[in-house]
Amino acid sequence: MSLTKKLTAAVLILVNFLLLHYIVSSLPLRMDFTQEGIYTLSDSTKTMLSKIEEPITIDFYTSKSVGELQSWFKNFSDRVEQMLEQYSKASGGKISLNVIDPKPDTPEEERAIAAGLNGQEIATGDRVFLGMVVAQGDTEKIQPFFNWNRETFLEYDISKTIYETQLLTKPRIGLITSLPLMAPPMPPMPGQPAPSNQIIIDQLSTQFEIVPVEPSAETLPAGLDLLALVHPKDLSDTLKYSIDQYALSGKPVFLALDPSSVTEREQGRQQMMMGQMSQPTPSDLPELLAAWGIEYDPQFVLTDPDNSLSQGRFTQPAWLVFRDEYTNRDLLPSSELEGLLLLEAGQLAHAEDATTTWEPILTTSEQAGQVGSMTLQFTQPQQLLRQAQPIGNAVSVAGLLTGEASTAYPDREEETHLASGDITVFIISDSDFLLDQFSVQKVNFLGMEQIQKLNDNQNLVANFVEYLGGSRDLIGIRGKAGTARPFDVVQAMEADAQKQYQAKLEIVEAELQEINSKLTQLVSEQANSGIIYATPEMEEVIAENRAKQAELKSQIRVIRRDLRQGIETLGTVIGAINLLWAPIGLLIFAIIFNRLRKNR
Template identity: 35%
Template sequence: MKKMSLSVGLTAILVLFVAVTLLNNSYLNPYRLDLTENKVYSLSQGSKNILDKIDEPVHLYFFFSDKTSEGLTQIRSYAERVKNLLEEYELYSKGKLKLHIIDPEPFSEEEDKAAEFGLTAAPVGGLGENLYFGLGGRNALDAQEIIAFFDPNKEEFLEYDISKLLQNLIEPNSIKVSIITDLPIAGEPQQPMNPMMMQQQRPQPWVFFEQLRQMYEVEMVASDAESLPADTDVLMLINPAELSDELAYSIDQYIINDGSVLAFVDPHAEQQMNPMMAANSSNIALSEFLAAWGLEFESDNIVLDSMSALEIRMPSGGVGKHLAYLGLPNQMINKSDPVTSQLESINGASFGVLSAKEDASASIEVLLSSSENAGLTSSAVYSTLSDPKTLFNHYQSTGEQYQLALRVTGEVNSRFKDDESKQQNGYKSRSTQANIIVIADTDLLADRFWVQKSNFFGQTVASAFANNGDLVANAVENLGGSNDLISIRARGKFTRPFIKVKEIEVAAEAKFRTQEQQLQARLQETESQLAQLQNQQGEGGALVITPEQEAAINNFIQEKLSIRKALRNVQHQLNQDIERLGTQLKFANIIVAPLLLTFLLWLFSLAFKRKKLA
């Protein structure tokens, strides 16, 4: 009877398990609980807003070489996270987004499809096999976008990249960039050329400008125009000296109506065609805009930094550091913002200083900064220097990191808020969704600071040695997206470090490092004394050792062996605490947790029986 009851119970448990599994897969699959700290398995509100805009079905094709990736644990783990996140997109879309998971096996139609999308085929193994790990998307008009390969190093921006792909499929319109500047970026001079220069080669477009024209629709706007183009997606303001009143008002209302701006200001624009303009580029045209955005710009100061100073050929001959020519390394670039996250170096000259005003209501984030060894010099003094070596006479580190580029989002005021005479019909005084990036240098746009040009079969080829062009392109792409896309930030890595283990490692090293150093010192002293005794020689070169010396040598040898054993024990102890923690975790997971769960179930069953008997 007991055996029958046991078998019936086990059968009932099995049936209940299958029923619960079917119920979960059929009805509860859309409902999930994300308990991770950074919600890496959940969609941000920006991504949800993008999915809500889908009118016609969009198909996503996730290609991952399952068999080829066997043994690549990190890639497979990341692929599982990508798949889970894509499934979240599909679930939230309620049928408007169709996800297809494809394993492109070698020489299959699926592999041909991956190649058709243009995904990266990463060679793995010694048999010429290719690993595909990318995403292709198509909308109802057969327009397509891809992520060629999911780079685990960009894990923090996984959601951003997927949402950007969807944004491009849902709203595939090209970004329109309007540019206002006095710099000769388009290759044509902004003023009549001197007749003596007519025989010289005409100025060429700057490389960053050529790249923008290849990727986006670009229109130059004169500083005396009456308004901005109506279809402007991103406005670039590159240190204009003057703006007409009508254009200034048009720019102001464009920003207040949630327009996106990439602005460059400079205390000393070295690329100006007119040297007097370079020396006096005080940003009068943009100063009032900056104040309305909640920013302060020190136009009379230039940042000097010995830590990031670039080496140049000096006018007096030889090579030396130019304290105002800065090469910002990885550590001075914000790695948590999509615009700058993948940049490694930015080169520029005569940077100014940006800061947030005390009454600023917008959210302000630092994108580029100096090192803590930076100092300041007057822009008036800088403009009169002929030899960069003399900058060392004006340099003194303040121990402060200066802000060289800022992102402004949220609430900003109109420049004409207190000027009723300029407020026309439809005037708005405040924006709550401003998207502005301000960079305190224009020289970083110049070719000589980030590209090297060479002639290749009659064609000019530009090879980048810094990420200046990437900075501009990333900013335009980011600002040209919707507010939903811009709002998506890094969500944190899926892989979490063992913080407790790291703390134990640090504590263990601090505890045993002193002992190890003492033992090493004793070992060196013992080996030195042993060598002196063994090198003692008598007359004729024969080695003469007294019984006392022989006993001392034996003692030194024994002590040497003892010290080496103690060193091995110290090194073993460095890992002992970590191993102990691992054992404790295994014990807790394998024994304690199941016992605790069993005990709780037993208590629950007792309570159930008592209730039934009552």
């Protein structure tokens, strides 16, 4: 074969390779090889998208042309855009995506600001935008600015905005409670201030329509999107059956039980001072809990020396504070909670034969114990730990219950009776934590009442009510890993270098301490004579000290240099692989093509 033919064949092979690359990249196929599938939409999101009836338009505003942006911001912007493209493809044409670059002083920037997108101002004075406007008909919802700290929940944030765009009315929450969460409708006594709702009620009212349900009611009102039971007591049998059927229908339930209500106990003491008798009682729904696979004993309250509330010398072992490793960070509503206070909570356990799935949200330490709930009325806090019976392991006080459950009333014969169904129930074994006195502080500032958070109690309620009150498909979306992946090999190299450095440091520090002790001894001997001067022996000790310090610094420099060289070598190898894989692949393709051609 002549040189001309060889060159022509090489050019044709290159053209074929480029055409193949173009064709493959144009196909509506996508392979996600990431460990947690961070570029793949979850089944819950796909189900939600399949239910869209009217077309939706997403205007994604991203500042692409601003040159001063850091690389991590550009990478995150690309990540959001790629995710939105997945939504558009998975919607079957129901979602149209417009990617808009709002350059400074342009109509696009004006439209972004008018829509409510709050761009971030950078050093040059320009605004950087990374938000979206989701519109369906006359309804618009915005995501003002995508927070890169919430990258793991990016899919949930997008899905939630799309879902809310399709809502025409507020979701309805049925509320059954024996606590004073809502202000009584009766007018106040003369000279008395008008009673007000607990702050959590006012907070939820901005997003939901709250429908009070009396414990004596025969059945639940129709059209409820979520049912909240807070310290439910003395419910009628027909109402319990209605709750059972409501849960089995797939509607979410927020359940706050309480083995020992501090609020109710304080109210009882006030009534006793007025000559009235009142005995606080725990709240429990034994039939429903047994059918759902939850074990709960209202006769006992948990203590935990590792998580008990401590203020100065005062410690309350039955008032538990939950932070960090005692809070589930993998579930969206609890992922950013920093501190929670539960008062005299009980233990929640998942039965071994349960058909449901239990995901703990708040757990105690392994030092947890339990005491009788009735003893709390007569026992001083400092005596509780001595009376507590150790449990021997960490236990749950809150969790999310999902999956198939059977009815608690199998003998009912109504035509619409449900014998089983998939349930979604958030359960927590305390109710006092919702009240203002245990979650916020009201401060009078210049004649205005301001609210200061004491903990994240109200955020817990608001997060889970919003989470449960949304689409059932949203509940199935879980957080995914971020695109920033750790360099495990580099971290291992750094850890090994740190061990070497620490070992050298401990050896030399021990030698330095010995040298300094000699120097101190020599100085003290001279101090007795009243005159301190540098003897040859002292100068020798000082010189030895300096030599050891110089030796230590030299050894540290060697360790750091070796570490740096190792990391640079690793980077060079990775860069070479990234650079050469395409030419090597082309060369292999050419060799195979040539052999196949010769065989013909």
